[in-house]
Structure formats: C-alpha cells, structure tokens
C-alpha cells in the first residue's frame with residue numbers, strides 16, 4: 001500500500017460528511033457474469049499442481065501494488081504463477097490449496113471483497129474503490145473463476161486456523177510476492193522455492209487456450225510492427241521514442257500493455273542488448289532493431305525482433321550480416337521439433353554464426369574449435385532463445401531438467417533469436433562493421449510433427465523485409 005501524503009489539503013472528515021457519503025448508492029452487484037472460458041483450463045493446471053504436493057498446503061499470492069514514489073504506484077501486474085493457476089489478475093489476492101485426506105486439494109481464491117458503504121473505507125481506505133475503481137464482489141469472482149472465493153483480510157486467520165486443525169501439515173508459499181501474507185504463514189523457507197519451481201515447470205507446455213492467447217499476442221505484435229514501418233518517416237523526424245510510442249499504442253489498444261520494455265534501437269544502439277532508453281536519432285542508411293511484444297489482456301506476451309533498413313533498402317554490408325543471422329535462424333528453427341533436445345536450436349544457430357565469423361576472419365578457426373571455445377559469443381552475446389508465455393522469459397524458475405536439459409514437446413512455445421552485434425568501439429573488426437547489430441526473433445510453437453512459426457506473418461529474409469517495407473512505408 002502506498003504511503004499517504006502528509007500535506008493533503010483536508011485535515012479531517014466531519015461526521016456530517018461521513019454520513020452523507022454513506023447514503024444514496026445503488027446496488028451494483030452484477031448477476032450477469034458467467035464462467036470465464038479459461039476457468040476449466042485453470043482447474044486442470046491446479047489439478048497438476050495438487051498432484052505434485054499431496055498432503056501439503058500451498059499458498060500462491062497474486063502480489064501488491066508497488067510504490068513508485070510516495071502515494072504513486074506502478075501499474076499492477078499479477079504474479080504469473082497466480083494468473084496461471086486461477087485465470088485471475090486481482091491484486092492483494094492469493095490462491096490457497098488446502099490438502100484433503102484423499103491426497104487432493106480444495107482450492108480457495110482469497111480476494112479483496114468490495115468495500116462496504118457502511119463505513120468510510122470505500123472512499124478513504126487504502127484500497128478505496130471510489131478512488132481505485134470497482135472490484136468484483138466475492139460472489140462475482142466465484143462465478144467468473146469457478147473457484148470458492150474468500151475475503152483476503154481473513155486469510156492469515158484462516159491459514160492459522162487450518163494449520164492448527166491439521167498440525168503437522170506442511171505449508172509452502174511462493175516468496176517475494178506478498179510480504180504481509182508471507183509474514184502470516186509459517187513455512188520451512190528452504191522448501192518454499194520448490195513450489196515456485198514446480199509452478200514454473202508446469203508452464204512449459206501450453207494448453208490450447210494459452211496457445212490461442214499467444215496467437216493473439218503475436219498477431220497484435222505483427223500489427224504493431226507494421227504500424228512502426230508506416231510511421232518511420234515520423235521517427236526519422238523525431239527519435240526512437242516515436243517508434244516506442246507507436247508500438248505502445250497498438251499494445252494498449254489491443255492488449256494490456258507491452259510484455260517487456262520495447263527495444264527501439266537505431267544505428268549503433270542495435271548492439272546494446274537491453275537498449276530501452278529509446279531516445280536516439282533514427283537515420284536513413286542505418287538499421288533499426290525493433291524488439292517488442294504485445295501482452296494480451298490475459299497477460300500472455302509475444303517477443304519478436306526485426307532488424308529493418310531505415311531507408312527501406314539494406315546496404316551490401318548490412319545485407320551480409322543480415323543474411324548470416326537469417327541463415328543461423330533458419331538452422332535454429334529447423335531444430336525445433338518434438339523429441340529434439342531443447343539446446344539443439346541454440347547450438348545449430350551458434351555453430352552457423354561461428355562459421356561465418358571464422359570465414360570473415362573475426363575469430364580464429366577452425367569453426368568447430370571456435371564454437372567449442374565459445375569465441376563467437378563476443379559477437380553473438382546472448383543465448384539463442386527461451387520459453388515464452390505469461391512471462392517473456394517464461395518458466396524462468398524451472399529446473400534445468402525441465403527446461404534447458406529437457407526435450408521439446410508439442411505445446412511448448414519458444415523464441416529463436418540469433419543475432420550479431422559489432423560494438424562501435426570494437427577494434428577487432430573493420431571500421432565499417434562497427435555499430436552494426438542484427439537480430440531476428442520469432443515465436444515458435446512446437447507441434448506434433450515440427451513447429452509452427454506464430455510470428456511468420458512478418459517477413460524474415462532481407463528481400464521480403466524490403467518488399468514489406470516498400471508496401472507499408474510511411
């Protein structure tokens with residue numbers, strides 16, 4: 001909760017004002033709400049979680065508002081593990097799985113109920129609906145989520161009571177999400193991390209509903225990239241900020257937000273992996289590396305990169321670098337299929353880039369030796385991809401054996417994003433190569449017989465990029 005201002009202009013509330021505020025309000029309970037289409041999928045996910053922790057009490061908080069300064073907060077974004085298990089995004093909530101004798105669990109979704117109008121909370125309290133917006137009532141949430149919902153303000157007492165009733169029943173909580181709830185439960189902290197790991201593991205294979213959401217995220221992202229090409233002349237006249245704003249408008253119109261800070265990197269900024277200042281010039285003749293993704297209303301995100309010639313046409317050198325990255329991406333994508341090792345796509349891409357770098361004389365060969373020693377990393381910098389879903393770097397707490405050391409399965413969604421980055425101050429490459437950065441990033445769904453490129457609606461080859469830009473240039 002944000003700390004209030006000490007220098008507000010009103011010093012108190014008269015009894016008459018308090019009485020006036022409590023009266024004259026319509027009953028706005030909604031009786032028209034029905035079960036959300038995600039609810040049956042969330043129930044399946046909870047069943048999978050339940051099966052992993054028989055006899056244990058599990059607490060998965062949604063999180064709280066985070067203070068930006070004083071009483072100003074960042075936009076709320078619920079913890080992905082909570083969203084996955086409930087389909088809900090309410091702040092200050094928690095999913096509690098209470099163990100049953102038969103080894104299963106009963107699920108309760110703790111939420112902040114609506115404010116009563118019988119006291120001043122609804123307009124003076126820390127979560128005042130009159131200021132923050134209407135929340136769902138517990139009854140409404142039960143209908144939407146298909147879950148028994150309870151008042152989160154009673155969560156600590158409920159947890160203490162059920163712990164006393166079933167003493168010896170271990171409790172686990174995901175830490176780092178809701179400090180107050182953490183303080184209210186007694187757990188063996190060393191065992192809590194495993195709950196977070198399993199929640200991450202369980203997100204590796206997406207269900208049909210999630211795949212549908214990822215398609216929406218990618219489709220909006222394709223439209224956002226097209227918007228940017230249509231506004232390149234305005235970006236040239238202003239800065240990278242125009243590009244950021246153009247993509248953000250699409251993200252806010254069609255989804256919740258961007259799934260991560262957009263990287264709108266023109267010229268040598270393209271060599272900075274996490275360039276999000278986006279305040280540089282956009283110059284014809286240079287490249288624009290745009291790495292951006294729309295996050296849907298349900299919080300699934302795309303993660304796509306295209307590297308575009310700002311003038312609409314690659315120079316021969318830009319094309320040489322671009323083609324090497326394109327070929328590396330082709331090699332990586334060919335390795336995305338069920339049964340392949342997760343690492344295969346990364347290794348295929350990196351091997352290709354190592355070969356090119358040896359041919360160009362930038363690292364010492366032979367290529368296989370360079371690859372084994374990782375010499376290409378001076379210019380490729382990052383791993384070639386990652387899981388994608390509710391988080392841009394999805395499943396980030398998963399165990400290695402469930403992720404990087406695992407085998408690809410249908411329903412997994414991952415990025416393939418090789419790149420080459422020649423730093424502006426790198427004396428080991430010719431001066432004309434310095435400041436060139438190229439990445440191509442697509443979002444791939446592993447299917448029963450290979451993969452589907454969800455972001456295939458955007459051009460990838462240099463020629464296709466130029467044609468597409470000519471069609472949409474503005």
Ligand code: GLY
Pocket residue numbers: 260291292303386392417441
């Ligand atoms: N945009 C972050 C990434 O590509 O991983």
Ligand code: MN
Pocket residue numbers: 303385386415417441
């Ligand atoms: Mn990525």
Ligand code: MN
Pocket residue numbers: 291292303304305441
């Ligand atoms: Mn990216």
